[in-house]
Amino acid sequence: MPARTPVKKNKPKLNGARPFRVGRSRTGLGVFATGPIGKNKYIVEYTGPLLTNAQCDERPDNRYWFEVNSRWTIDGSPRSNVARYINHSCRPNADPMIRDRRIWIKAIRNIRPGDEITYDYGKDHFNAYIKPQGCRCDKCRAKRRKERAEARAANAHKRRRAERAGLA
Ligand SMILES: [Zn+2]
Numbered sequence: 001m002p003a004r005t006p007v008k009k010n011k012p013k014l015n016g017a018r019p020f021r022v023g024r025s026r027t028g029l030g031v032f033a034t035g036p037i038g039k040n041k042y043i044v045e046y047t048g049p050l051l052t053n054a055q056c057d058e059r060p061d062n063r064y065w066f067e068v069n070s071r072w073t074i075d076g077s078p079r080s081n082v083a084r085y086i087n088h089s090c091r092p093n094a095d096p097m098i099r100d101r102r103i104w105i106k107a108i109r110n111i112r113p114g115d116e117i118t119y120d121y122g123k124d125h126f127n128a129y130i131k132p133q134g135c136r137c138d139k140c141r142a143k144r145r146k147e148r149a150e151a152r153a154a155n156a157h158k159r160r161r162a163e164r165a166g167l168a
Contacts, residue, residue, distance in 0.1 A: 020044070020117060022085045027136050030116050031086045037111040043094060046083040046103035048076040063129050068101045088130055089118030089137035 019035040020043065037043060046066055051073045056065065064076040064084050076084045083105050086094070093109045094117050105119060118137065121130065134140070 018044070018082075020082075022082060025087060025116055027087055029085045030118075031082065033111045033113050033115045033117060035113050037107045037117075039107050039110050041107045042097075043105045043107055043117060044083045044086075046074060046076050046096060046105060047081045048074045048078050048084075050101060051075055063125070066096070066103055068098050068103060072101050074101075074103060087116065087118050087137070088121040088126065088135070089116075089139065090120065090135060091137065091139040092118045092120045094119045 019033055019037050020031050021034050022029055023032050024030070025032075031044075048064070048066075050068075051065075053071060053073070056073050062075060062077055064081070066074045066076050068074055078084075083103075086105060093107060093111050093115065094105050095108045096119055097104045097106050105117070107117075111117060126135070
């Protein structure tokens with residue numbers, strides 16, 4: 001009987017050498033491109049033990065859990081899982097792709113050397129872990145800066161009106 005050949009058909013290709021490094025970011029650690037990463041390139045696999053729903057029910061919730069389908073979850077908490085250092089962004093440059101109970105982080109834009117690699121963690125994770133402290137991604141920081149500037153402008157306007165009223 002011929003030996004069964006391993007199934008390879010869906011295995012995406014990774015870039016040869018790792019085009020990224022783990023470094024300091026404003027939220028602690030993050031993952032940064034060390035070379036250009038083209039759109040649609042697979043960057044890194046999100047790895048860790050596969051847990052069944054029953055196993056998940058037995059242990060405390062963990063922010064590195066990543067549901068691959070309705071029955072299986074990858075526990076990405078081991079430090080060997082470099083992808084766990086990729087931060088959330090509301091305007092990300094990468095996206096997780098799930099294939100055959102494995103997760104690959106893929107570039108969805110051209111990423112330049114030095115750019116932080118980010119993906120959108122999704123609504124459930126965002127509401128549970130990010131929203132309570134306020135999102136610190138570039139998009140949300142820019143939004144808050146704009147809101148503060150508008151509030152300052154509105155206050156200045158009120159002050160000027162009060163001053164004019166005082167002089168009249
Ligand atoms: Zn954000």
